[in-house]
Amino acid sequence: MRRPVRTAALLCVAVTLALVVSGCGFLGIGDEPADLQVYSARHYDLEEAFADFTDETGITVEFLYGEDAGLLERLKSEGEQTPADLFMTVDAGYLWNAARQDELAAVDSPVLDEAVPADLRDPQGRWYGLALRxxxxxxxxxxxxxxxxxxxxxxxxxxxxxxxxxxxxxxxxxxxxxxxxxxxxxxxxxxxxxxxxxxxxxxxxxxxxxxxxxxxxxxxxxxxxxxxxxxxxxxxxxxxxxxxxxxxxxxxxxxxxxxNISGAGIVKSSDSPKQARRLMEWLAADGQSDFVDANHEYPVNPDVEPEPLIAEWxxxxxxxxxxxxxxxxxxxxxxxxxxxxxx
Ligand SMILES: [Fe+2]
The missing domain is CATH 3.40.190.10 (Periplasmic binding protein-like II)
Structure with missing residues (x-):
């Protein structure tokens, strides 16, 4: 009699490890874990850098890659139906444009405000620079x-x-x-x-x-x-x-x-804004080295050192x-x- 129970539990753990948690409700903690969809113009080994975030939080992250302009257009045309939670660009101008076009939600986060210098973030908290190039x-x-x-x-x-x-x-x-x-x-x-x-x-x-x-x-x-x-x-x-x-x-x-910056903002119609904020905070603070080092970028966070190869310059x-x-x-x-x- 014990065996099927154990199998079910193991299956649930396995499924959890596979980061698909629906059906394993007893493992749920509040709203998490949940999946995030990132529309990203950043194409550099993101999956690897984000694996630690998933390990730490159980929140999985999926990417749809494109160019800054194309992704912003897509966000606008999808409107409230968009599956995107985070809009990530490789250009400050596109973040500013997305905010001006009312596509991004304001974030109130002392963690982000402390981690990101003032000229690298929106005064209203709608986007934050996360890496400097x-x-x-x-x-x-x-x-x-x-x-x-x-x-x-x-x-x-x-x-x-x-x-x-x-x-x-x-x-x-x-x-x-x-x-x-x-x-x-x-x-x-x-x-x-x-x-x-x-x-x-x-x-x-x-x-x-x-x-x-x-x-x-x-x-x-x-x-x-x-x-x-x-x-x-x-x-x-x-x-x-x-x-x-x-x-x-x-x-x-x-x-x-x-x-310029590579940065991100939370999509206004995201259905997981809390998890999206947590990801942004992780990228700017605990995960800042993971995020910027994978692409040899400079940290935006003044408490974080650049990786050795670019530090040499x-x-x-x-x-x-x-x-x-x-x-x-x-x-x-x-x-x-x-x-x-x-x-
Ligand atoms: Fe690039």
Whole structure:
């Protein structure tokens, strides 16, 4: 008689371990565990980083991957029917836009407010930056002496004719390019940004469709200089320590290096907002290293150290993140790129 009971219990434990808990009601604790659906523009080994969260909480996390713009459109078209609980982007502007379009719920969380610096989160708590990425200059040390860069305004310095035929950059459709240009508009106005982009084009900038291609081209000597997100360089160096590419922290004697955040907000019509908040808190605090280290990003949380490979590159001053500018100026940035013939 005991055997079927034990089998049933074991089955239930097994099912729980498989993280499907419906039917094992006696194991339930309040509202948890429950499944979360994340709409994510972040594509970097998320499952592995989130496994610890699931181990700790029993809350499983599923992902639907896409690009920032496409996922935001999907969220809007699904409305209250959306299965999404969390919207995760790789760009502050899209978080700002999602909040402005009333897709995100305000969170009241002292944990998040303490873990995330003020310029990396929404004042109303509708989104929080969770990882920091620098978009800076990389170069081939056989072709470039870093003293050639303008330490005050490194991005604009690449308009100097000495860089003719030596530049490679990311394509105009990437949010990375658009937010860099939006930050230049925010910094010194549209005319300035237009002059910079036009200068890159006049120098014959070669445009590529992803950051890895840029790094490979610099390594191969096909380009002397590129602008990429720092973590792609870390990733490539991890795979090949002999990669012939060095980072240069842009504009250290000026406005600082352009950075962006990967971050998230709770979808307004989430049916699991408590669990979603718990996930956000974990990502910013206890799980911050798991989350950022897997992709060689910088922690947003000042109490957390960056992983050793990027820590070796030293500290740098960053431009403040102005999410409103990245979001609000996005259309202007797209225009500036088109007008200059950047493609
Ligand atoms: Fe990326």
């Amino acid at each position: 620098a978009r800076t200059v990389v170069y081939n040390p056989d072709a470039v002496d870093p003293a050639e860069f303008d330490p005050q305004d490194t991005y604009a310095g690449l308009t100097d004719p000495k860089w003719q035929g030596r530049l490679c950059m990311r394509d105009e459709t990437a949010s990375y390019t658009q937010s860099l240009v939006a930050s230049l508009i925010d910094l010194r106005g549209r005319e300035y940004a237009s002059r910079v982009v036009q200068g890159w084009v006049d120098n014959g900038v070669e445009v590529m469709s992803n950051d890895i291609l840029l790094l490979e081209a610099v390594d191969a000597g096909e380009c002397d200089v590129a602008i990429t997100n720092h973590y792609y360089l870390a990733r490539e160096l991890e795979a090949d320590p002999d990669l012939n590419v060095e980072p240069y922290w842009a504009s250290q004697e000026g406005a600082g290096t352009h950075v 030293g500290e740098f001053d960053r431009m403040p993140v102005n999410a409103e500018a990245y979001g609000d100026l996005n259309a202007q940035a797209v225009d500036v790129l088109a007008e200059a013939g950047y493609r």
